[in-house]
Amino acid sequence: MASEAYPQIRDKVYEQLRQAMLKGSLKPGERLVERKLAEQLGVSRTPVREAIRMLQLEGLVVHLPRVGSVVAQVTDDEVVDIYRIRAVLEGLAARMAAEKINPTQRQQLTNLVETIEELAKERDFDRLEKVHQEYNDLIYQVAGSMRLYGMITTLVDHITRYARVGYCHPGRMEEATREHRQLVEAITMRDGALAERVAREHIDNSRRAYFSEIAIRSKV
Template sequence: MAKFEKSEQENNLASLRGRIFNQLQNDIIDGKYQEGDSLIETKLSEEMGVSRTPIREAIRQLELEGLVESIPNKGAIVKGISIQDIEDIYTIRMMIEGLAARWAAEKITEEELAELKEVVDLEEFYTNKNDANHLHKFDSQFHDIIFRASKSKTLMHTLSTFHHYVQKARTASLASPGRAQKALEEHRAILQAIIERNAEKAEKLTTEHVKNASKNFISLVKNKGEYYERQD
């Protein structure tokens, strides 16, 4: 079985700080803390049963990720995510993932190609079983392998900036009826372009793929009402 490196984000789960960073990140993405809420170090440290130090370090990282805004001597408040933001993220992702596919088509190794094929096969398996949970995992892996194959540290790092929004969006998208089947077909086409080492085609198909995912997700969000907005 192929081995998959852990993403930049999921690093350091060993340390308290790492776990807290992840925890807070998820809590914000999942809406436990909403726009305008302030993250109070002392409160969090009590809740989590740790000292303030790891909390502080985690908050400093959230700040750089853009999830919170830190005001000197006042504390950190959670930043909101508007529909506009989501659309912007998708537009940027469209370009970045397109670029990744282009470079991957040029630089992918045989080993990585084998991984990619395997993952698409697994996607097919779980799509037919309607198992959205496993599917989501392999959907992520498909994109991860392409990023890895692009051999660009910078590209991977840039994407990691909004890694968590992407995760969230994927989960929601794949649960929407019909989208999984469509996504699978698009992945097959991208895989084929990479096998043919056709960089232009791989890029084009990928930007289309992200654009479709974007349309799907945004219409989901708009139907379901507001996304991360305050609801009081």
């Protein structure tokens, strides 16, 4: 990274730390030691310090007295709040997409859900996650509201690590894949009310799967 401009280095460090938190390799409650992180990433401590500050503004990092910066922990009540708010926003995005979708977008959405179904059968989780994000992004794009898009993606970033836990719950992967197909069918039929209901039920089911899986793990 030495030959890169400083802002590029800082942004790379920020994205690496952010992804590590969202994917769980940096776990809630874990201390963020600037010196250690700088050595691991091959950079000076300054871009690490600034990246941590940026993550603190996002709510992914908190500063604790006599401890320092740690990966933020979210309570069960906060997780419930995030899921409930997301259900409302996702429902609105689905309704708006159903009202605005054109034939080209309809085909694109159908292609994506077919790919999701194939990858779910193959249990190819890395590719599935990428295509699932493309699927969601297309729905938000079709909805046509940048403000709504910004609100949803902020929540998605905070809930990603919990969604992964929910998808580990027995049967949830298959159930979620069916829900994705149902949502596409509602949107392509231009049935806004149905699309909103399916989207909200999908998020509610994801919330229940998360807490069911947590309950199982707590007994192990």
